[in-house]
Amino acid sequence: MPRDYSQDTRIVRHSPSTGAGSPDVWGIYDPDTGSIQYICADPETRQAALIDVVLNYDPAHAATSEESLEQVLEIVAGEGLEVAWVLDTHPHADHLMASARLRARTGAPTAIGAKVREIAALWRGFYNTPEAFDPDRDFDRLFADGETFALGNLEMRVMLSPGHTLGSISYICGDAGFVHDTLMHVDVGTSRADFPGGTTEDLWASIQDILALPGETRLFVGHDYGSASRDTPAWEATVAEHRARNPHVKAGTERQTFLDLRAARDATLPLPDRMLAALQINLRGGRLPAPEDDGRSYLKIPLNFF
Numbered sequence: 337m338p339r340d341y342s343q344d345t346r347i348v349r350h351s352p353s354t355g356a357g358s359p360d361v362w363g364i365y366d367p368d369t370g371s372i373q374y375i376c377a378d379p380e381t382r383q384a385a386l387i388d389v390v391l392n393y394d395p396a397h398a399a400t401s402e403e404s405l406e407q408v409l410e411i412v413a414g415e416g417l418e419v420a421w422v423l424d425t426h427p428h429a430d431h432l433m434a435s436a437r438l439r440a441r442t443g444a445p446t447a448i449g450a451k452v453r454e455i456a457a458l459w460r461g462f463y464n465t466p467e468a469f470d471p472d473r474d475f476d477r478l479f480a481d482g483e484t485f486a487l488g489n490l491e492m493r494v495m496l497s498p499g500h501t502l503g504s505i506s507y508i509c510g511d512a513g514f515v516h517d518t519l520m521h522v523d524v525g526t527s528r529a530d531f532p533g534g535t536t537e538d539l540w541a542s543i544q545d546i547l548a549l550p551g552e553t554r555l556f557v558g559h560d561y562g563s564a565s566r567d568t569p570a571w572e573a574t575v576a577e578h579r580a581r582n583p584h585v586k587a588g589t590e591r592q593t594f595l596d597l598r599a600a601r602d603a604t605l606p607l608p609d610r611m612l613a614a615l616q617i618n619l620r621g622g623r624l625p626a627p628e629d630d631g632r633s634y635l636k637i638p639l640n641f642f
Contacts, residue, residue: 346366346404346407347365348362348364349363349572350362351363351512351572353379354511354552357490357510357511358511359376359378359487359490359510360375360379361375361377362375362415363556363571364404364407365560365569365571366431368390368392368431369610370561370562370569371390371431372556372557372558372569372571373386373389373390374386374514375408375411375415376487376509376514377415377417377488378487380489382415382416382417382488383417383420383487384417384487385487385492386408386412386419386421386422386423387424387425387507387514388424388433388514389408389438390431390432390434391431391433391617392404392405393432393613393614395613404434405438405441408434409441409442419442420487420488421444421487421492422444422445423446423447423448423507424446424447425448425449425497425505425507425514425558426455426501426503426504427618428618429531429608429615430608430610430614432610432618432622433614433622436474436620436622437622439476446476446621447476447477447479448475448479448503448505448621449478449479449480449503449505450478450479450480451498451502451503452471452475453471453472453478454503454533455501455533455619456469458532458533459616463616463636464638465616465636468616468620469616469620474619474620474621474623475621481495482495487509490509490510491509491510492509493508494506494508495507495508497542498534498535498538498539498542499535499540499542500517500518500527500529501517501533501534504517511552511553512556513553513555513575514556515555515556515557517558517559518542518557519543519546519578519582520557521560521570521571522573522582523563523565523583524560524561525583525584525585526539526582526598527557528601528602528605529598529602530603530605536594536598536599536602537595540594540595540598547578550575551575551576553574554573555575555578557571557572559571584597584598607642611642612635612638613635613637616635616636
């Protein structure tokens with residue numbers, strides 16, 4: 337049976353730069369959601385991007401807190417880094433994004449993929465809140481497929497990677513690829529594609545694009561929920577390793593075999609317990625809904641719908 341990591345500490349691992357044009361990467365494991373948060377930094381200028389950082393949420397009490405955010409900023413300070421970007425790969429269903437709070441704390445701009453506009457339109461309908469989400473207001477940059485931007489002396493490139501959501505993006509920086517909810521760790525397989533707007537066909541195509549990167553590219557995935565073969569979380573493997581032994585998409589895997597496997601597995605998966613709270617916060621860039629006349633924010637949950 338997969339190991340339950342829920343009681344593990346917030347594990348941090350450093351994946352050092354491999355040379356010119358290669359970033360330093362820190363992965364920070366969030367045990368409550370199985371999410372991996374990343375710091376990607378230019379070794380020369382110490383400019384850093386924070387990727388998919390978690391705002392902690394307790395569903396039982398509908399309470400937010402900042403333990404994960406604080407840990408990430410402690411690493412930034414301890415390593416002498418300067419935050420240049422606050423990035424997300426997609427509007428997450430399993431955790432709240434810390435982007436708005438990180439922007440307030442660091443002054444760095446927030447960014448996500450431009451297709452978040454389409455995701456926002458989809459979820460306005462699900463929540464019956466036609467004016468609820470405005471990504472152009474709530475994010476500083478909405479990246480198009482193929483767009484590039486600077487991280488110190490390094491270049492980061494945006495790769496549209498739909499499937500898990502219709503607007504997910506990967507960030508490629510030198511020999512590092514932040515590929516979110518496409519691949520899982522190399523000994524597990526791939527991520528689900530059954531959320532609204534996601535498709536197994538798009539996920540297959542996105543993964544093929546990722547696995548076409550150079551073999552030495554370090555791929556950093558968005559989650560680890562455990563494996564019978566390990567007693568600790570894992571999130572980094574090279575393109576070559578995924579091509580050789582990822583059980584869902586290794587070299588020689590037929591497209592239809594993957595589509596059938598993914599569809600069968602997704603049919604058994606429950607909705608994440610934070611999803612209906614997370615999407616209406618994450619589609620606001622991590623901001624809570626505007627306070628009402630009592631000073632409190634409230635969530636709107638569709639009943640008997642999902």
